Amino acid sequence: MTSQTATLPVRSNVAEVRPLDALSEAFVHLGELANVNTNQIIIVDGRLDAAMLEQSARLALAGVPLLRARPLPGRPGLQSDAFSGARSLVRHREHAGACDFGDTEFRRLLMDFSHDNRLDWRERAPVQLLLITAADGASSCVYLCTHHGVADARSDSLLFRLIIDHYAHLSGAAATPPSSEPLPFDTLAEIRPDWYRPLTRTLRWLRGFRSVAADLVQRDIGLRVPLSGSRWEGRSAHPRIGELDFFHSVLPEALAERLIRVARATGVTVNTLLCAGLARHLERASERGDGMLRITCAVSLRRLIDPRYDRSFRNYLVPSKIRVRLGLGARGLIRSVHQAIGAARSDRQLSTELGRLESLLLALRRRPLHGVARALIDGCQGTNACYSNPGRIEEDFSSFGSERHRTRQFIGFGCLVPPYDFILYTPTVNGRMQLDVVYRRAAFSAVRQQFVGPLLSELQRLLDELETP
Numbered sequence: 001m002t003s004q005t006a007t008l009p010v011r012s013n014v015a016e017v018r019p020l021d022a023l024s025e026a027f028v029h030l031g032e033l034a035n036v037n038t039n040q041i042i043i044v045d046g047r048l049d050a051a052m053l054e055q056s057a058r059l060a061l062a063g064v065p066l067l068r069a070r071p072l073p074g075r076p077g078l079q080s081d082a083f084s085g086a087r088s089l090v091r092h093r094e095h096a097g098a099c100d101f102g103d104t105e106f107r108r109l110l111m112d113f114s115h116d117n118r119l120d121w122r123e124r125a126p127v128q129l130l131l132i133t134a135a136d137g138a139s140s141c142v143y144l145c146t147h148h149g150v151a152d153a154r155s156d157s158l159l160f161r162l163i164i165d166h167y168a169h170l171s172g173a174a175a176t177p178p179s180s181e182p183l184p185f186d187t188l189a190e191i192r193p194d195w196y197r198p199l200t201r202t203l204r205w206l207r208g209f210r211s212v213a214a215d216l217v218q219r220d221i222g223l224r225v226p227l228s229g230s231r232w233e234g235r236s237a238h239p240r241i242g243e244l245d246f247f248h249s250v251l252p253e254a255l256a257e258r259l260i261r262v263a264r265a266t267g268v269t270v271n272t273l274l275c276a277g278l279a280r281h282l283e284r285a286s287e288r289g290d291g292m293l294r295i296t297c298a299v300s301l302r303r304l305i306d307p308r309y310d311r312s313f314r315n316y317l318v319p320s321k322i323r324v325r326l327g328l329g330a331r332g333l334i335r336s337v338h339q340a341i342g343a344a345r346s347d348r349q350l351s352t353e354l355g356r357l358e359s360l361l362l363a364l365r366r367r368p369l370h371g372v373a374r375a376l377i378d379g380c381q382g383t384n385a386c387y388s389n390p391g392r393i394e395e396d397f398s399s400f401g402s403e404r405h406r407t408r409q410f411i412g413f414g415c416l417v418p419p420y421d422f423i424l425y426t427p428t429v430n431g432r433m434q435l436d437v438v439y440r441r442a443a444f445s446a447v448r449q450q451f452v453g454p455l456l457s458e459l460q461r462l463l464d465e466l467e468t469p
Contacts, residue, residue: 017072017077017078017079017080018069018077018078018080018187018190019076019077019078019187019189019190020071020072020076020077020078020187021076021187021188021189022354022357022358022361023188023315023316023317023318023354023357024071024149024150024187024314024315025071025076025149025361026149026357026360026361026364027121027147027148027149027315027415028071028121028122028149029361029364029365029373030148030364030417031118031119031120031121031147031149032367032370033232033233033370033373033374033417034232034233034242034415034417034418035114035115035118035242035244035415035416035417036118036119036147036148036149036415036417037114037117037118037119037145037146037147037148037415038145038146038147038148038151038152038153038156038412038413038414038415039114039143039144039145039246039411039412039413039414039438040143040144040146040156040157040160040411040412041101041110041141041142041143041144041409041410041411041412042141042142042160042397042400042407042409042410043099043100043101043139043140043141043407043408043409043410044139044140044141044142044399044400044405044406044407044408045138045139045140045404045405045406045408046137046138046139046140046404046405047133047134047137047140048131048133048140048142048167048400048405049171050090050092050131050133052167052170052171053090053129053131053142053163053167054088054089054090055166055170056163056164056166056167056170057089057090057127057129057163057166058089059166060159060162060163060166061089061125061127063162063180063181063182063183064159064162064182064183064313065080065182065183065184065185065313066078066150066183066185066313066314067083067125067126067127067146067150067159067313068080068081068082068083068125069081069082070082070083070121070122071121071122071149073122076361083124083125087124087125089125089127089128089129090128090129090130090131091113091117091128091129091130091131092130092131092132092133093109093130093131093132093133094132094133094134094135095109095132095133095134095135095141096134096135097134097135098134098136098138098139099132099133099134099139099140099141099408100139100408100409101246101248101409101411106141107245107246108245109132110130110132110141110143111243111244111245111246113130113143114143114145114244115242115243115244117145119145119146119147121147121149121150126146126147126149126150126151127144127145127146127147127150127159128144128145129142129143129144129145129163130142130143130145131143139408140400140405142400144156144159144160144163146159148315148414148415149315150313150314150315151313151314151315152300152314152315152316152317152414153300153317153388153390153412153414153427154300154302154310154316154390155183155312155313155314155315156412157390157393157394157395157397157412158183158311158313158395159183159313160395160397161395161396161397162178162183164397164400164401165177165178165401166178167400167401168400168401168402171401171402173401173402173404174401174402183311183312183313184312184313185312185313185314186309186312186314187314188301188354191305191306191309192305195351195354201358204351204352204354204355204358205355205358205359206355207348207351207352207355208352208353208354208355208356208357208358208359209355209359211352211353211355211356211380212356212359212376212380215321215379215380215381215382216379216380218292218382219291219382220291220292220293220294220323220382220383221282221283221286221288221291221292221293221294221326222282222293222294222295222382222383222384222385222421223281223282223285223286223384223385223421223422223451224285224286224287225384225421225443225444226443226445227421227440227442227443230374230378230418231378231384231418231419231420231421231440232374232418235374238442240441240442241440241442243440243441243442244416244438244439244440244441245438245439245440245441245444245447246411246413246436246437246438246439247436247437247439247447247448247451247452248409248411248434248436249434249435249436249452250432250433250434250435251432251433251434251435253432255456255459255460256432256433258463259273259274259433259463262463262466262467265466265467266331266334266466268334268338270426270433271341271389271391271426272334272337272338272341273334273459273462273463274387274389274424274426274459275295275297275322275337275341275387275389276333276334276337276462277455277456277458277459277462278295278385278387278424278455279293279295279324279333279337280333280458280459280461280462281451281454281455281458282295282385283326283327284454284458285454286326288326289326289327290325290326290327291325291326292323292324292325292326293323293324293326293383294321294322294323294324294382294383294385295321295322295324295383295385295386295387296319296320296321296322296381296383296385296386296387296420297319297320297321297322297341297344297386297387297388298317298318298319298320298386298387298388298414299317299318299319299320299344299345299350300316300317300318301316301317301318301350302316304345304350317388317414318350318353318354318357319353319381319386320344320345320349320350320353321344321353321381321382321383322337322340322341322344322387323340324336324337324340329465330462330465330466331465331466333462334466356380360373360376360377360380363376374418377417377418377419378418378419381419381420383419383420384419384420384421384422384443385420385421385422385424386420386422386423386424387423387424388413388414388423388424388425389425389426389427390412390425390427391427391428392427392428393412393427393428393429393430396430397410397429397430398430407430410429410430411434411436412425412427412436413425413436413438414438416438416439416440421439421440421443421444422437422438422439422440422443422444422451423437423438423439424436424437424455425437425438435452435455435456437451437452439451
């Protein structure tokens with residue numbers, strides 16, 4: 001892979017038939033095996049109007065060509081404008097209590113909605129919303145789900161902000177409607193046709209197969225949890241393996257400022273420090289003194305390809321592995337994580353990871369081989385730990401379009417497919433750094449005590465070591 005200027009311009013409209021690359025197609029097939037809904041959830045003051053939210057969602061949908069396209073059956077392509085507008089996009093429920101992420105039953109209501117309403121991109125538009133209004137009218141929650149084959153964190157943020165802007169205009173809070181400029185998309189084959197030359201693709205596949213073979217023999221360490229066996233629904237001994245939950249928190253300002261200060265002093269990013277803190281937690285929980293631990297890192301291709309694709313609506317995430325040796329001191333760990341993240345973002349490793357996805361499609365495309373696909377995913381990922389840092393969320397999510405609907409809480413997270421038991425997110429939203437986790441209920445009975453608290457303790461100890469002369 002290269003990071004040169006794009007060879008093709010961004011398209012403004014969907015062509016009659018467009019290619020579908022592995023980053024999207026893998027999730028089309030994974031949707032048959034697991035829940036691939038991505039999640040953006042906001043809780044605001046006051047009562048939102050369901051009919052107005054439906055109209056806002058339809059106006060936003062009209063400006064996103066990929067949300068109107070459908071994967072072609074039997075081959076990797078996209079059919080344009082395949083979905084009609086007959087089906088409702090918004091479901092509305094009233095809740096007896098307040099809308100609050102700290103409420104276990106409220107989170108269960110949200111996650112049950114996702115579990116029971118999985119998006120099938122082949123059958124309908126890959127987007128849906130749930131509106132929950134508190135019975136006393138004091139709070140509302142909007143839950144946006146999109147299919148991971150069409151959206152990554154950046155896409156979800158762009159879409160959610162577009163829906164909010166339309167709602168603000170329809171409600172009279174904004175004098176002018178949002179821009180009518182569509183959120184376009186381009187596939188990797190269109191952006192980088194040189195990546196899809198026969199020889200280049202063959203070499204990428206060979207590296208991918210070699211990487212898969214290496215991962216199958218390595219016994220890297222993930223996070224120890226009180227759960228064994230398959231994480232696939234219908235294949236697990238645990239009857240509720242597919243039930244998910246999430247934890248949301250805002251880092252104390254003093255800790256966020258300290259992270260920034262130490263990152264500057266050590267010449268690394270805050271992302272590196274947070275990932276190193278996670279590595280320390282995994283190491284401590286493993287009770288091992290040697291070996292390698294592995295964390296999957298979600299790498300976005302948007303700006304690595306070209307900054308002009310930053311406002312594209314589609315999934316550009318590549319799962320790339322980070323391997324770190326156990327037993328390192330603070331500075332050695334920071335150097336190791338810094339180098340591993342750099343390698344994960346390198347052209348060669350991203351190309352290899354893309355080759356792994358493309359080779360996995362050989363099994364995912366054929367239902368009789370889905371068992372092989374599950375086994376390969378379990379063995380090749382080799383970890384139950386995933387870290388995704390969306391960075392600074394540029395969109396304003398401080399309200400739902402007006403002062404009457406100020407934001408109380410906001411969280412965004414992707415899908416938790418096997419073999420992962422959790423994904424850690426550390427975005428900066430509205431100027432505040434968050435620490436959010438999506439996790440399997442079967443793996444964590446009390447996530448604050450079992451995961452979040454120990455993680456923050458390890459992070460503080462790591463910062464202490466780095467600040468000690």
